[in-house]
Structures are given as structure tokens and as C-alpha cells.
Amino acid sequence: MKIMTCPLNGPRPITEFACGGPIKERPADDAGGARWAEYVFIEDNAAGIVLEWWYHVPTAFWFVAERDTRTDTVIRSMTVAAWKERGGRP
Amino acid sequence: MVLSLLRYGLRRRHVPWRVIPPTPDRFKPSYDVVIVGGGGHALAAAYYLAHRHDITNVAVVERGWLAGGNTARNTAIIRSNYLTPEGVQFYDQSVRLWRTISNDLGINVMVSERGHLTLAHTDAAIRTMRWRAEVNKHYGVASEVVGPAEIAALCPELNLSHEVRYPVLGALYHPPGGIARHDAVAWGYAMGAAARGVEIHQMTEVTGFDIDHGRVTGVRTTRGTMRTGRVLQAVAGNSSRVAALAGFRLPIRTVPLQACVSEPVKPFLDTVIVSGSLHVYISQTARGEFVMGGATDPYALYAQRSTLEFKETLFSDMLELFPQLAHMKMLRQWAGLADMTPDFSPVMGLTPVENYFIDSGWGTWGFKATPVCGLTMAATVATGKPHALIEGFALDRFARFDQIGERGAASVGS
Numbered sequence A: 001m002k003i004m005t006c007p008l009n010g011p012r013p014i015t016e017f018a019c020g021g022p023i024k025e026r027p028a029d030d031a032g033g034a035r036w037a038e039y040v041f042i043e044d045n046a047a048g049i050v051l052e053w054w055y056h057v058p059t060a061f062w063f064v065a066e067r068d069t070r071t072d073t074v075i076r077s078m079t080v081a082a083w084k085e086r087g088g089r090p
Numbered sequence B: 001m002v003l004s005l006l007r008y009g010l011r012r013r014h015v016p017w018r019v020i021p022p023t024p025d026r027f028k029p030s031y032d033v034v035i036v037g038g039g040g041h042a043l044a045a046a047y048y049l050a051h052r053h054d055i056t057n058v059a060v061v062e063r064g065w066l067a068g069g070n071t072a073r074n075t076a077i078i079r080s081n082y083l084t085p086e087g088v089q090f091y092d093q094s095v096r097l098w099r100t101i102s103n104d105l106g107i108n109v110m111v112s113e114r115g116h117l118t119l120a121h122t123d124a125a126i127r128t129m130r131w132r133a134e135v136n137k138h139y140g141v142a143s144e145v146v147g148p149a150e151i152a153a154l155c156p157e158l159n160l161s162h163e164v165r166y167p168v169l170g171a172l173y174h175p176p177g178g179i180a181r182h183d184a185v186a187w188g189y190a191m192g193a194a195a196r197g198v199e200i201h202q203m204t205e206v207t208g209f210d211i212d213h214g215r216v217t218g219v220r221t222t223r224g225t226m227r228t229g230r231v232l233q234a235v236a237g238n239s240s241r242v243a244a245l246a247g248f249r250l251p252i253r254t255v256p257l258q259a260c261v262s263e264p265v266k267p268f269l270d271t272v273i274v275s276g277s278l279h280v281y282i283s284q285t286a287r288g289e290f291v292m293g294g295a296t297d298p299y300a301l302y303a304q305r306s307t308l309e310f311k312e313t314l315f316s317d318m319l320e321l322f323p324q325l326a327h328m329k330m331l332r333q334w335a336g337l338a339d340m341t342p343d344f345s346p347v348m349g350l351t352p353v354e355n356y357f358i359d360s361g362w363g364t365w366g367f368k369a370t371p372v373c374g375l376t377m378a379a380t381v382a383t384g385k386p387h388a389l390i391e392g393f394a395l396d397r398f399a400r401f402d403q404i405g406e407r408g409a410a411s412v413g414s
């Protein structure tokens, strides 16, 4: 069973989590339809290391995790606060 | 039969069945069309380019071996009972092509129309099925909502008891639904294309493109560069990676889809059974094996690994539908990479790069579309304009907020 380490609950089976998809830079409210369509629908879909939103379903807790999509490994996970401290922007 | 088998088995020098010509040692000075990918879609497009459009100076470039991708990893379900007018008309054309494909290609594709039942366990599912049945009938596709009595007659083996977690309330019955022998489809198209002069380069990976003023002029591979006027990309789970080489992005996320097959037993299931709510589907092959699959994995991944979770979730629900499978042994389990779009419809046609065409976003449902994808993409590549049947599937529909929402009909059951 694959394990994801939740910053709140510790290591848990990955089936307890939902993936919220890659973190993308959110456009300004008035950025226009084309930019918003790109933000909502278009994906890098990278084969490699990705930074994503993850959610622990039973405790309703969102956090940030880094994974390698080629090898199915979770590299690290952190709270949103820790991620922002490292310069991350939602 | 027994004698010829014995003779074959005892023969000293076995001559392999070689219908697909070996990879040529070198490239031609230039090609009219280079097709990236060697799956069913790519090979079908090569076949129709040669047969319908007389374009034979074509190279198919596959990084592994023919049909090593999703083409021979799928559960081979064919149907056309989709939800949107665009989808229903497109898949119906494919069902028509399947009916004559064995004769057309001169290889037994073993297409078997055996009836397809999508089970409903909730009132909401019944409602979507009525909607689907009406859209289907409007376009002349056989499709009917049936109740438990009809289901019992069509599939007596199915557990219709109410002593389960999700009792069966009804089903969408689609008589033309069925299965086919998936690898034979790829070989048939490859044979037919090669007979007309199409070159097939296996073990040749595309690593980049030459693009001049927004127009593609060459395809870089691990064996050198091919000069070409046009490119067709048909690489399923690797769509985003190859498109990135050409400099554009897609509304696609690559997610593994897993399946498994049981030991062979005497036939007892002659329909294809799907449950969208339980995320399971099953059919029995001509060889007697049960082919089973479920929903896609829960997160994006390029690793074609198998998991225990897949088996656990699949069988916890499958055994409610078919308790008699409890004693069966599993033979094989595997995964393929599904190129999932947000609206569960494909992305086909033109791209931001001139003379560069795409056939992608086939996710978990593209096997049945192999013939019609080949046909429409060949026409698109030959004329430079999207074929009428694929206009709705254009890449720019997302920028226009004009999606073709097939989730209700495509999410499970392939």
C-alpha cells in the first residue's frame, strides 16, 4: 500500500487522500476568458517532479505534496504555511 | 486440426508469421506524412491515408513495438450509446466500420456483438440512462432502458437480489455493444498500410520536431531526423509529452487505468456488463477468460504499475454482481496510461503548429473508436481541414467554453 505523509495526521494509506491537482498560478479576476480557460483546463501533465494540492478526506485537511509522476513516489509533503514560507504562492 | 497442430509443434525450423515488414534500415529523403505512435489509431490513419487518399509516402514511428501501448492493454469494449450528439454520431460510425473490418483487413478481428448492459443502482443513474436512450434513438442507435425482468432474461448469471449494498434497479441495454480482438486490429491496419508502401519504424522514439515559422518540417528521432510535410500525433498516454516537444500544451492529464483477466472457464456470460456506479465492468472472451476493469487510478502518473488496491476495490463490488466468481483465479493484471480530458471527449484535429495534427484525449474509451479515428484523421491530414465528424472535438473548444460533456456515458465501462 502506498503511503502519503500528511503534515497533520502523519503517514496514512494514500487511499485516504484526494489529489487536488498541480499548483498553478491563479490569474487575476479580470484576466479574461482565454487566460481563465487555460488556467482551468490546460495542463503541463509533466512526467517528472510535480507540486500538487492534496487533501486528507477524513480530517478535511488541505496541504501541499511533491511527487515524481514517473516512479509513483511521494518526495515530501508540507503544510500550506510551510509552502508559503518557502516562497509558494497560491 | 490435431494432426496439423502436432506437425506444427514438431517442426524443426519454425517460420514466424511475418506480415508486418521489418523496420527499414534508413529513412527516405522525405515523407509526405510522419505518424508519431504505433498504436491502433496511428496505424488506422496510415491505412486510410493509403487506401482512401492515395498518400503512401508515409512513415509510422513507434518507440517500442506495434500495439504495445493501450491498443493491446484495453478491455476491448465496443459500443456507441454515448450521451452527446457529437459522441453518438462519431461512435456509431465506428460501430459500422467494425462490422466489416475483418473482411476489409483480411485478418480475423473477432468482432463479437453480444449486447451491452450498463447497470443502474440509483434513480439518478436511471434518469441519465433515459436521456442517453433518447439521444441514441434519435440518431438511430439501438438503446433501451430495461428493468430487472429483462435484465434477468438477458443475463441470468447476474445477481439481482436486493440483499446487496447496491441492488440493480435497471439498465441501459445496447444490443450492438460487444468486444473484439484488440491486437489483431493493429496488425490488420499495419499489414494493409504496409501493403500500400507505408513504412513502419519500430524501436524508434520521437525526441523533437523541426518547426520553421510555426510550421512543422521535420521529426527528430533516436535514429535520425525525418523530413516531412505533415505530422500526425497519436500517442495516447504520452500526448502531453509529445505535444510539449512541438511547443504546445493540452487539456489532458495522464492517469493509469488497470485491468485484469481470470483463468479460462466454460462460457457462461455472453453479454458485456458494466456498472458505472460501482466502477466495474466484465466480459468473457471467446477463450473463456473473464476480462475485468474498473475506474482510473486516483492521481496522475506515468508509471504502468499494478496495485493491490485496484484488485480489492474491483472485487468487493464485482462479487456482489457475480458471487460465483469468488473461486476464480486471476491470471494477469496490468495497466495502461489513459490520456484524460476534463469533458471525457477526445481532442482531435488541428493544433497551434501548422501541418501538425493531433488525435488524443482518448482516455479510457478510445479502443472502440480506432477505425473511425483512423478514417477521420486521415481525411483531416489529407485535406488540412477537420473532418465533419470531429469538428466538435477541436482543441480550441476549451478556450471557447464549448466542451462536449460525455462524463455521464464515458467515465466507466470504457
Ligand SMILES: Cc1cc2nc3c(=O)[nH]c(=O)nc-3n(C[C@H](O)[C@H](O)[C@H](O)COP(=O)(O)OP(=O)(O)OC[C@H]3O[C@@H](n4cnc5c(N)ncnc54)[C@H](O)[C@@H]3O)c2cc1C
Pocket: B036, B037, B038, B039, B040, B041, B042, B061, B062, B063, B064, B065, B066, B067, B068, B069, B070, B071, B072, B073, B074, B075, B076, B077, B078, B204, B205, B206, B207, B234, B235, B236, B237, B238, B242, B257, B258, B259, B293, B334, B335, B336, B337, B338, B362, B363, B364, B365, B366, B367, B368, B369, B413, B414
Ligand atoms: C486498461 C485499459 C482498458 C481500456 N478499455 C477500453 C475499452 O474497453 N474500450 C475502449 O473503447 N477503450 C478502452 N481503453 C482505451 C483505449 O485502449 C485507448 O484509448 C486506445 O487504445 C488508444 O489507442 P492509440 O492507438 O491512440 O494509443 P496506443 O495504443 O497507446 O499507442 C500509442 C503509441 O505511441 C507510442 N509512443 C509514445 N510516445 C512516443 C514517442 N515519443 N515516439 C514514438 N512513439 C511513441 C507508444 O509506445 C504507443 O505504442 C482502455 C484503456 C486501458 C489502459
